Amino acid sequence: MSFLSSLADRDHVFDFLVPATSPVDVRHGPILYLEDVSVSFDGFKAIDDLNLTIDDGELRCIIGPNGAGKTTMMDIITGKTRPDSGSVWFGSRHNLLTMNEPEIASLGIGRKFQKPTVFEALSVFENLELAMAADKRILPTLTARMTGEVRDRIEEVLETIGLEALRNGPAGILSHGQKQWLEIGMLLMQRPRLLLIDEPVAGMTEQEMERTAELLTGLAGKGKQSVVVVEHDMGFVRSIAGTVTVLHQGSVLAEGSMDQVASDPRVIEVYLGADPDEEAA
Template identity: 70%
Template sequence: MSELLARAASGDRESAPVGYARVLGEGVDTSHGPILYLDDITVSFDGFRALNKLTLTIDVGELRCIIGPNGAGKTTMMDVITGKTRPDSGTAFFGQTIDLTRLSEPEIATAGIGRKFQKPTVFEPLSVFENLELAMKTDKRARHSLRAKLNSEARDRIAEMLARINLFDSAARLAGELSHGQKQWLEIGMLLMQEPQLLLLDEPVAGMTDHETAKTAELFVSLAGSHSLVVVEHDMDFVERLGGKVTVLHEGSVLAEGPLAEVQQDERVIEVYLGR
């Protein structure tokens, strides 16, 4: 694998397989077509089909919400996209060139896919500013890190991120002192400092106050266009705030897709998820 990646990094596109063609340092090709394409993805665990020929397309710059009952396959879908779970069959492409089924989790993250889990994970003994500094996309080798000093451009980037995630006035506070919602914002900011093109967000407003939820919706809407976002969520009010297309999963497949108002009227969705 290391030899193949080295070929891709050196520019030897003909000898490197398509799955590795643009992984190291170049980003994903989004000049045309979707940023994410899943086709007939099937995943089984001990005879249980968590995903059943799942097909899903996410466009460049799109903000998509994924909803559905527990066990519908939402987490397994994100596990496949990030390389945590290998599908039994089917294909998964990031952009036009990156075959996700052939890459490891770190390689997929390097390619430009970032994932946020439901529970926030931040460095609580460090300040908010320091958390963002550590997350910044840069050379993380020990020698470089020990000698590194932030230049004005890097400080400006962090300041802009602090403002964007509503934590500008909390830059010097320890991350452990933040509220649950603020920790969620900080982790989203840390993810954004890595400059991902596709963000996978798992129930990002769980446990937030109404005010924090509204602010988070504003943040996600502002990110759409410059980033592609896939948001797994159960809070229908939050999903409504985000707008855009909604995909309903059930038993590992797409049950319905369209604007929220439309899928809420779908009898199948009412029966298996929303209730009457």
């Protein structure tokens, strides 16, 4: 008997938070489109006429110095921050600026913050089970029952994140890297179309970084997910990125392959030439 079904005896089933067939329409354009987006906080322009396009199934890396606008950009995409001007579209049908955070999440946009937030007293399996609940209110969550579809989905995600052998162990004993993978798995339970991932390898061992690179590159692709990774570790970025976008002062400074942006004099001046010890999220 699962953790949730052991708490109550009711006829209730989980539904996927996001349907298997996502409502996003990418037949005529990119999956994510930001045009002329600007936002200011107390006179400081955090985002300044930002233009960014993410294709369906793409794995894009976003880099830039402190204050470049990386976190604010993700806040805007997920509905946490409203821009002063501009357009943000998810596919060709969904204007994200007219939607709130839960509505945006339900479309299939998942976000993972830098610090993993898992339920350490629960098992790996139970964490994934909790992430599946469509209705996040306390009572429906606690009275939900396991279904075969949910169990199959958990098994699929466990294999994807490489934690099958640790399924019954408490999440609190996982290494830092394993907790990061578990949280990515919790997002995958909701069948997202777009994943926004903030500094996934901060604090990881070399071996964990290699496994994370394999995980993220395996997630992206047509018919799967589009993945946007904000990261400071240039070695890691080089290992996963096809296209790298460099933000500076709230707008795109450069974009291209890692070799192209690394050799751009502007990027070297404002970012890659900086003291790595001074770089932060």
